[in-house]
Amino acid sequence: MADLVLCEPTELYNILNQVTKLSRLTEPNYLCLLDVRSKQEYDESHVITARRVKKKADEYLIPESVDLECVKYCVVYDNNSSCLDLIRDDSDNSGSENDLLPRGAAIECGKALAHLTRHPVQILRGGYESFSAKYHFFRTQKIIWMPQELDEFQPYPVEIVPGSIDWSSLSFVGDADKLLHIQIEDSPEAFIFPFLRHLCHFIDVHLELGNVILVFSTLGISRSCGVILAYLMHQNEQTLKKSWEHVKKCKNNVCPNRALVAQLSQWETIVLGGFITDISVPLC
Template sequence: MGTFCVPMSYSPDPTPSSWTYRMADLVLCEPIELYNILNQVTKLSRLTEPNYLCLLAIFYSFQSTSPSSPWLSLFFCLSRNVTELEANNVRSKREYDESHVITARRVKKKANEYLIPESVDLECVKYCVVYDNNTSFLEILRHSSDDDVSDESREGPVLGAAIKCGKALTHLTRHPVRILKGGYERFSAMYHFFRTQKIIWMPQELDAFQPYPVEIMPGKIYLGNFRQACDPKIQKDLKIKAHVNVSMETGPFFTGDADKLLHIQIEDSPEANISPFLRHVCHFVEIHLELGSVILVFSTLGISRSCAAILAYLMHRNEQTLKRSWAYVKKCQNNMCPNQGLVTQLLEWEKIVLGDLVTDIKDLY
């Protein structure tokens, strides 16, 4: 596969104000955000769209001469010769081949250039996410007490591998480049089921990819559809212990167990009345959160009735407006679309929760 080169010529101004400005094109991406990006769906997984996600893995093994200062090793590595960089590429390939996030592409490095696959059109990509082993900050300042570096080299931030690569890509993208917070170590610990050794994904394989429920509260509440609620592997991987079923269908799990299943049988129509069940939803979810149970809230498609239940709970839990809850859930489930009747009832729920109607329905669309 062909590649194009991205030079590593960026030299940041060490002053805090300019550094903040120069880092504006980079943002930290929490693991939950990448997880939800990977699990967006229309008719098929959005991973089938060539300009949806570019996920880049950059694995480099740095060995510091000062074990107590791991970030200094990043600085020392930048001055190593080409032979050492090629050795790092070998280590990078081995780590990538052993395990990486699904659909991730490995970033190679030659001398002072990153080699990005030519098939990636970064200008058109909606999400560009870069990760390394464990970068957790956009900047790490060297301590003035470090005696192993010169006065000149002490100035300014030390960049992790993902940040250096991401910064080199910012002039090629329309949207900010996301740096996965905690890197592969944290993401793979949270979502071990999204680790793979697969390197090449054929179009038909992406078509067949079955997304998981999106995550609303990390490790606690998930939002999904009926198919996902019937998948035993998903229940096991996400450690689901309770269901809130907002549909007419009956799922295979927790049947007859009122302690673990709340089944709200309403149609997906503007005439459906969900209001009498909203307090029960909030109470059921709160009990299971106190017990440490993981909850899956679902409906037939996972975009209308189940979203309304999630919105009602977030408004209740956080004592916040429908508008604010809507924006958050929309970020998690991009195609969320409660019908007009449910929205009207959620506005009434806002009056109950806050004592007043604050949200204008026009602000939701």
């Protein structure tokens, strides 16, 4: 089943919240989100921008306006599919590979659509039940979205790791011990290295207390991303390159300036004992 992959609820959440100047949901070939539950369930509530897939006989009928060949992300969900395992149909006792049947409507639909797209069809792990329980604010009854409505869609913070969120713009008022303000300019002269130990310790302490961490800067693509990269390297004892790949998957416009990248490379020597990531090669 190489054409199907599982999509974690957090992955779909991040896909829905990607922005450039506008929400990426405004791009017609960005996301195709398909709901294969019953009409009654869909009408009661579904994930924002999801289109219902009808089934006629044994055929899944996707909306005519959808061109899966050009879509970057095709995500299918039912109520609660949680894996890509197959079950065996023992009705004819043949034991052949053709007797293996998919678990759940989402997988069945994904298999039927896989040949129509250049990218793997993603099956939402846990289905609507899991996603809507965690991200209840993405439930809606709205079926048709006008381009202007998508233009005005306000994204939520991107979730990098459980309990840690990156937000590109935030006004925050709280207790002094819960707010860490590091004043550095977004310029080639920015010097964040001396603060990295303190930043990582601050995040560690609040994650242990069960707090949600919001990391933000003016545009949310350079300084805040640099802090998150440093923390992932510290938390997981992993390279700058591997940390970058993870953040890039969660937030597609990550782009620390060259001065910050050089300092993150220096931080890698503190975490791992040497330079491992080749920063002469663009990481973006």
